[in-house]
Amino acid sequence: MNWLLEPSVSTFGPEIDRLYYIILVITGIVFFITQFLLVYFLIKYRKREGRTAAYTHGSTRAEILWTAVPFVVVLMLALISKPVWDEIKDPALFPEDAYEVTVVARQFEWEAQYAGSNGEFDADDSFTVLNRLHVPVNQPVIVHLESADVIHSFFVPRFRLKQDALPGRSIPMWFEVTEPGEYELGCAELCGLGHYRMDGLVIVHTEEEFEAWKAERLAAAGGGVTGTERAQAMTGEESR
């Protein structure tokens, strides 16, 4: 099995990976020392005729040492984790020039909702795409994550990104991808019997590609049937 992570393709991915490797090294050292001592003691102090076990009830100095050292180490880990966490999850620190899109999760699909050419999500040419999230490379993207029914979790392993989608709330999350390509998206929270097939793709385009793709979709949506128009048709309302 592999302790190395597959390379991440988001801007904050390497920072998560760096923390992961720091913890891997520290816990690895503790693992080898403690397991070595355990096995060493088991062999060295195995029962021998005529041997008497040491009669000792402990050592205050040892207790202080092995309380203080782990305390300092875990506190240090928490301190170096905090800024990375804030950068990724604190909405106040989100990048400002981000492209925004809404993703609605439902049993058992992802619906990406794109704004129309005027930047509004309920414009005539706003459109939706099922199970495919198209985004530009090298530009921050803010996803407003919603759920239409139960809790789902938006998980793109290569981005090092995960966020639960909660019904009744819109939760913002962001990422910026550094390499164009197609990256798999999965649901990480048990959401019903189709949980296992709630897969999708995040398709990361170059800037030109993305603009072209968007223009094409906007044009199609403006002329064709959009989600908004579908809704209007259902309620019998006329727009404009």
Place this chain on the structure above:
Amino acid sequence: MSAHATQEAPNDWDFPAFAGDHEHHEPSFIRKYIFSTDHKMIAKQFLAVSLFFLAAGGTLALMMRWQLAFPGQPMPVVDFLPSTMAPGGIILPEFYNAMVTMHGTFMIFFAIMPLLVGVFGNLLIPLQIGAGDMAFPRLNMWSFWLAVPAGLLMLASFAVEGGAAGAGWTAYAPLSADGEYTGVYLGQQLWLASLFILGFSSIAGAVNYITTVINMRAPGLTWLRLPLTVWALFITAILVLLAIPILAGALIMLLTDQTLGTTFFLPETGGEPLLWQHLFWFFGHPEVYILILPAFGIVSEVLANGARKPIFGYTAMVLAIVAIAFLGWIVWGHHMFMSGMNPVLGTTFMFSTMVIAVPSAIKVFNWLGTLWGGNIHFHVPFLHAAAFVSLFIIGGLSGIFMASTPVDIHIHDTYFIVAHLHYVLFGGSLFAIFAGITYWYPKMFGRMMNSLWNRIHFVGTFIFYNLAFFPMHGLGLEGMMRRLYDPTQYGWLAELQPWNVFITYSVFFLVGFQVIFFVNFILSMWTGREAGPNPWNANSLEWSIPSPPPHGNFQTIPVVYRGAYEYSVPGHERDFLLQNEPPDDAAKRRPEPAQRVDPSGQVKDRGGDQ
């Protein structure tokens, strides 16, 4: 304090066997084996029921592993399940989700928790504090007889329309709150009702344990002379008493959401799904420590006995248990880092979670300190306890990855957490349970388990346990989500399928080795070597009386002169020293205490006393 009060006024009325010596008669079959108020019989009843659920939970795990390794292929042998579960042996996704839910529920609520708290709490607390029974024997009986209908309801939920609950053992709302989302209505309600009833069983037990430990310790048995098992079970009982009512409240709210149209957790009418998670984990994290603290106690007991050394740092061990019990209440949010909870709270819970690693580390170092300089007897319980230390280290260290919020973003809800929780609950709790069962089996049944078969079981379990669960860390790092019916549906997971096949084969062997343990456990009751009162040359009070102890346990109330870990005392001719063995100078002044064991080890015939 109370111990000395007891010495001045021997409270015979606490001890039915003594008070009733002149009127005592053989209890009827029903009073002795079914509606028994004897804590030792109740411990055995819990043992039987929880081993049944352990086996049932293991069977579910086997079927889940089959599906994960060979998705969509018919199970061999198991082709008789109804078409709502596995037509022709092919597991349906809804049945898979039911198994995910019930495997967790069985193992946590009906196997590990009753094994640790119900079995060892009942067996050890009176025996190790020198009491004749629990403070409230009849309440104790009810504690068991409330667990039985709870278990039956849980089992029955498999048979109802829609099948058993399928929202995970954590029952996250709204998936659990409205049958629309799962197709499970009655099954989920039975799940809620069953756990609600089980909660009363736990509370009755906890009240009993707390009262008994505070009030009924033998004269001389001060708090800092208590065996660590009693300390751990006492603190655990406090956690149970405080945590279970929170679960009960949450269960009721979810049940009314399901049945009466309330909307505590349903957002479309103003409810809040996160409320369930907060309530569940505010119970659930103390529950995690309920599932490990008694294991700490058992392991401390067995390691010191095997090493023939006093436990290293007794006071630090007690303080670590107390510290974990306090900190355990302020870390629940680490289950919710990805839930959409305010990220500032995530940071807060990261710091408390990191800090709770410290008392666990203290325990590990003290266990190593206990082995250092010992004269180690590798008896079967010791093997399991040493394996516990090794595996608990792994489970503890993997927890640090998830405590770091940014790293948790990647591994949350993946097989990394599945690996972690099984290293703590199986590698930890269950290995401690094996240590405890093999160690106290002679005290329970008067006979030893077969040592050779126990060693074979230990070696097989240790090897295949690690082969089954260690690779799951890797699957999690690759991003394999938990609770997946068919991982091959995802492109990046299909590549990992050889690992899933490997893990499944390992689990098959792992379960196979457990059959050895079950057979040995049952057969040894008749074929095992007679144990005598103190087969492990141990110190605590239960080893000073016959195996199994008679009704009422101690003929006279023992007087305690020292702690439970006085092994290899210099100048003493043997390498153990019973807690109630009078010091040399005291022996000259006092008559030999009546509870001293007959050297012949003859235990069965106690004449008119029984």
